[in-house]
Amino acid sequence: DPKIIQKPKYLVAVTGSEKILICEQYLGHNAMYWYRQSAKKPLEFMFSYSYQKLMDNQTASSRFQPQSSKKNHLDLQITALKPDDSATYFCASSQGTGLYEQYFGPGTRLTVL
Amino acid sequence: QQQVRQSPQSLTVWEGETAILNCSYEDSTFDYFPWYHQFPGESPALLIAIRPVSNKKEDGRFTIFFNKREKKFSLHIADSQPGDSATYFCAASSGGSNAKLTFGKGTKLSVKS
Numbered sequence: 001d002p003k004i005i006q007k008p009k010y011l012v013a014v015t016g017s018e019k020i021l022i023c024e025q026y027l028g029h030n031a032m033y034w035y036r037q038s039a040k041k042p043l044e045f046m047f048s049y050s051y052q053k054l055m056d057n058q059t060a061s062s063r064f065q066p067q068s069s070k071k072n073h074l075d076l077q078i079t080a081l082k083p084d085d086s087a088t089y090f091c092a093s094s095q096g097t098g099l100y101e102q103y104f105g106p107g108t109r110l111t112v113l
Numbered sequence: 114q115q116q117v118r119q120s121p122q123s124l125t126v127w128e129g130e131t132a133i134l135n136c137s138y139e140d141s142t143f144d145y146f147p148w149y150h151q152f153p154g155e156s157p158a159l160l161i162a163i164r165p166v167s168n169k170k171e172d173g174r175f176t177i178f179f180n181k182r183e184k185k186f187s188l189h190i191a192d193s194q195p196g197d198s199a200t201y202f203c204a205a206s207s208g209g210s211n212a213k214l215t216f217g218k219g220t221k222l223s224v225k226s
Contacts, residue, residue, distance in 0.1 A: 031212060097209070
């Protein structure tokens with residue numbers, strides 16, 4: 001059974017719309033992250049959460065908002081979508097935010113038209 | 114500012130040869146260095162990682178060599194197999210509450226039989 005679930009696997013949106021990317025982990029980890037990967041940029045860190053608290057935010061835009069309703073959930077809300085937001089968004093988790101191994105989910109591939 | 118540099122961008126080796134992938138970094142606070150591999154259409158998967166308390170880490174055919182003085186580390190894949198063909202990413206983290214992984218741009222490895 002997959003230990004990190006991301007929904008949906010593929011997502012197509014129109015410019016200006018809003019979408020929520022879902023992430024759930026069943027590894028018993030306390031820290032969760034969002035990364036983004038596109039053809040233009042390598043894997044890029046976005047957010048880190050520990051015990052449902054935001055630890056680090058490296059996104060330049062407030063259009064990206066993480067939401068943690070449960071310890072093992074970290075969703076990503078993206079508003080006012082732009083074509084440049086097209087990328088694969090990966091959720092990851094680790095035991096803690098120290099020097100712990102991070103494991104990646106399968107990703108959500110977002111295309112903004 | 115790219116804090117982790119990776120080379121070469123692509124590498125082709127014959128089956129049975131040793132593939133050598135290189136990375137360098139600038140931030141002296143980095144103290145955790147993982148390697149991930151990614152197959153097309155899949156998410157990055159943790160392969161092996163090292164902390165600077167040692168200068169070598171082995172796991173089967175995969176070995177990390179670490180040079181703290183020169184701020185360089187490399188992944189050696191011995192007895193390369195066609196199934197090793199993938200994109201390999203090195204990364205670095207400072208740990209602590211900031212567990213952000215900073216990734217290199219990746220090396221696309223092709224193993225020919």
